[in-house]
Amino acid sequence: MSFLDSAAIASRRQRQVQRVLYVTLGLNVLVFLIKLILGLTTGSLSLIADALHSSTDSASNILGLVAVRFSSPEPDDDHPYGHRKFEAIGALGIAAFLGMASLEILRTAVERFWEPQPHLQIDELTLGVMVGVLGINVF
Template identity: 35%
Template sequence: VLTHSQALIADGIHTLSDLASDFMVLFAAKLASKDADEDHPYGHDRIETVATVILGLALASVAVGIGMNAFDRITHPEKLLQPTPLAIIFVLLGIIAKEGLYHYTMHVAKKINSNLLKSNAWHHRSDAFSSL
């Protein structure tokens, strides 16, 4: 909003939704790593599958919202603003942060052998590329 950049606003909303999904992924990974018990004789691994589906639905919802907003701005040119040069600094900071999240998440994923965390790490990397 400060830099008048619709792309940064969309990226910020996407990043906020990613933050929420990261907490969900970490919670699911922690639950999935529990050993089998009386109520779950085969373990808790399926929680990762459920979390992956929820994560996919959340990302699809965010994509639809961003697309609708972009369509509104395209069809109403008076809503288009000229971004300020400060936007570049925010973009660069975002790219660095997202790439850092990729490396950290992948490190943890390999450490605990979690496919869900590996997927989330690649999601961070794809976000860095989309920000670029």
């Protein structure tokens, strides 16, 4: 395989990864908004926490798009082996997003343990929307 063939394959792979990240970003933003609205209207900590998780997924998608953009596989004079390490740095950033979300969820759960909230009010519409969001998450 020649250098041009491998560069074309790498470029095609990069476009495919970007396409997947854009679609996933759109779905994550949609799911985040639905979960946040339902969580705030019902007072459900689990939905608000899941909305926070979806927001970190969205931030991870954006970070992934940036990392893919900067990890162009073509070597240059300063980087004879390319820029692939940007992907590793992006993965580290995604781990940091998830860590921050986990700490926030834990903090809120402990806070609500000591100061309980009123009972949740979930109607049929809310339940239906939650099942629809579950379908998007499984997708």
